[in-house]
Amino acid sequence: MKPVLYGYFRSGTTWRVRAALNYKGVAYDYVPVNLVKGEQSQAGFKARNPQGLVPALEVEGATLTQSPAILEWIEETWPQPALLPGDPMLRAKVRAFCAAIGCDIHPIQNLRVLKKVKALTGAEEAGPDWARHWITLGFEALEEMVSPLDGAGGFLFGEGPSMAEIYLMPQMFNAERFGVDLEPFPKLVAANAAAQAVPEFAAAHPSRQPDAG
Known part of the structure; x- marks a missing residue:
């Protein structure tokens, strides 16, 4: 099953995750969360991320939050092409x-x-x-x-x-x-x-x- 990325087009943190997934060649589904309309504060989304922030990445029955943690998980799961140097x-x-x-x-x-x-x-x-x-x-x-x-x-x-x-x-x-x-x-x-x-x-x-x- 493909990962599902919840995010907003202009969110810098969501952009980071999109770029990493694209670079690794990982297919994913995308669910927009309109920050201007406050959709991140609605109960349905906060059930996924209690902070009410994007991005959130649903994968393998779990929801990952905070782009640094998501990016590290992506790098560890798909190590090539590498986004962190070997040295x-x-x-x-x-x-x-x-x-x-x-x-x-x-x-x-x-x-x-x-x-x-x-x-x-x-x-x-x-x-x-x-x-x-x-x-x-x-x-x-x-x-x-x-x-x-x-x-x-x-x-x-x-x-x-x-x-x-x-x-x-x-x-x-x-x-x-x-x-x-x-x-x-x-x-x-x-x-x-x-x-x-x-x-x-x-x-x-x-x-x-x-x-x-």
């Missing part, structure tokens, strides 16, 4: 890059946080200003983390894509959406372009999802 030190560097996005940048500029920032300030532009600030600050660190590595072909940590690009693509999308100046981040821009040229990653783009219309 332990380089693998740790990839995981650190992913954690910088997944723990420190993305969570504080997702939809529910931006709504709360706007509600607390009463300012229409508070949310976008908040997002730009934290994305820029995070990108400054990420650019330094990858600059000495000089990945081939524009990729960050080797000759091909890794988990780092899977985390980077959605965050770059949000950076562009919020009007972040990307000129100071040439390594990140190059890696994003290289990743978007990978057909399996391109198929995971929000614009190509059934609920994007």
Whole structure:
């Protein structure tokens, strides 16, 4: 039985899982959960994920939540093509890059946080200003983390894509959406372009999802 992915087309965390499944060649069914309409807070979905967050991946009679855990499960279940390097030190560097996005940048500029920032300030532009600030600050660190590595072909940590690009693509999308100046981040821009040229990653783009219309 195919895995079933519950997600939202513009959700960065769902995008990560789509990209990984596509890259591994894993067929899956997709069930849209409209975050704008609040479907993630309805009882039916919260029975799958008590946090009321996407993505959720139903597989083998279980439901997996939290994209880092899902991505690790995907990598362990379908180890080829690999998304984590074989070298332990380089693998740790990839995981650190992913954690910088997944723990420190993305969570504080997702939809529910931006709504709360706007509600607390009463300012229409508070949310976008908040997002730009934290994305820029995070990108400054990420650019330094990858600059000495000089990945081939524009990729960050080797000759091909890794988990780092899977985390980077959605965050770059949000950076562009919020009007972040990307000129100071040439390594990140190059890696994003290289990743978007990978057909399996391109198929995971929000614009190509059934609920994007």
